[in-house]
Amino acid sequence: MAVFAAPTVSAAVPWLALYAKRAMRIALCVWLGISLSACATTNYYGQAISGHLQVLWQAQAVSELLSDPANKLSSEVRAKLAQALRIRAFAIEHLQLPDNGSYRSYADVGRRFVVWNVVAAPEFSLLAKQSCFLIAGCLSYRGFYAQAPARAAAAELRSQGYDVAVGGVRAYSTLGWFADPILNTMLEPPPPYLAGVIFHELAHQQLYIDDDSSFNEAFASAVQQLGVERWYARNAAGLNRAALRAQQARRLAFSRLVLSYRQQLSELYASGVQAGAMRASKAAILDDMRAAYRTLSAGWDNPSAYAGFFDAGLNNARLASAATYLELVPAFIQLARANNGNMRAFYAAARTLGEQPRAVRAQALSHLLEAHRRGTFD
Numbered sequence: 487m488a489v490f491a492a493p494t495v496s497a498a499v500p501w502l503a504l505y506a507k508r509a510m511r512i513a514l515c516v517w518l519g520i521s522l523s524a525c526a527t528t529n530y531y532g533q534a535i536s537g538h539l540q541v542l543w544q545a546q547a548v549s550e551l552l553s554d555p556a557n558k559l560s561s562e563v564r565a566k567l568a569q570a571l572r573i574r575a576f577a578i579e580h581l582q583l584p585d586n587g588s589y590r591s592y593a594d595v596g597r598r599f600v601v602w603n604v605v606a607a608p609e610f611s612l613l614a615k616q617s618c619f620l621i622a623g624c625l626s627y628r629g630f631y632a633q634a635p636a637r638a639a640a641a642e643l644r645s646q647g648y649d650v651a652v653g654g655v656r657a658y659s660t661l662g663w664f665a666d667p668i669l670n671t672m673l674e675p676p677p678p679y680l681a682g683v684i685f686h687e688l689a690h691q692q693l694y695i696d697d698d699s700s701f702n703e704a705f706a707s708a709v710q711q712l713g714v715e716r717w718y719a720r721n722a723a724g725l726n727r728a729a730l731r732a733q734q735a736r737r738l739a740f741s742r743l744v745l746s747y748r749q750q751l752s753e754l755y756a757s758g759v760q761a762g763a764m765r766a767s768k769a770a771i772l773d774d775m776r777a778a779y780r781t782l783s784a785g786w787d788n789p790s791a792y793a794g795f796f797d798a799g800l801n802n803a804r805l806a807s808a809a810t811y812l813e814l815v816p817a818f819i820q821l822a823r824a825n826n827g828n829m830r831a832f833y834a835a836a837r838t839l840g841e842q843p844r845a846v847r848a849q850a851l852s853h854l855l856e857a858h859r860r861g862t863f864d
Contacts, residue, residue: 537631545591583688587665599654602636607802649801659690685713695840708818817854
């Protein structure tokens, strides 16, 4: 799930998609009158269920919207919805992604973001605090359908000493349990966002490994990257290839910057120095990172591309969230290359990898990262 808009596009919401199977358990908990502490998460589940139901209630079939001249859609929205249907068809035909009810309907939620995510990490750690749910397992974030409760949850975590990041999310996946609609929040950013987000979210429906956000987001981000490249290659006449290459170069440079400074912080936190000295060194490293970004982005055609990541407050939580989306992507790109770009074979290999014990999985991903750095296929 994304907590900053620029480098990421999406959020998987397994805790939402799987609520249906445990709705009776929650209802029973309330009916039996169990103490508030025992059912403390009931309100959180409630806002997630009601929030998603509101999205579904607002959804209308895109085909009907486009064929009805009386509706109030602008010509720009109409054009983007028509493009979304073409992107969806491309995802199924050329990327072998799931063909189901997702992205056949449209919902305008009346706000810029559909969900706000809260990520927390200890003051001297880059491991995000885990939130565990009834059957979806443990995730590195919590999502809220309104900004106020997200801010309240963040304030509570800060009061406990955590570094906290709050950010809006434009799209999410329910892993195929519901027919995810195209959202107005997905239509605002410029291309190639729309293609990328649809590929990313359908990738979550293709493969999702419990309790491993980094694996899931990196896999989906790799499918997104590969898919956008293929989409542009087949639609070159109407798309700006130079703009895509510039965006990809910015993302790569940003990724290297984030991971480099994340490594510096990781080494600092493992050093065992006293808290005061560690706190001062942490602040210095983050200041250096801000300065490095200003220098890096000065030569870009879009210098503010990732400014929001820094403006929202740079801390362990923000770096942990970024790493969730960035760190392992090259490993999955390498896995796709090792399978000659055959998407079905790539998905099968990724699933086999995801089914391995966590330690074995981590070792294999590390090997793929190293092979990607060397440019080899062993």
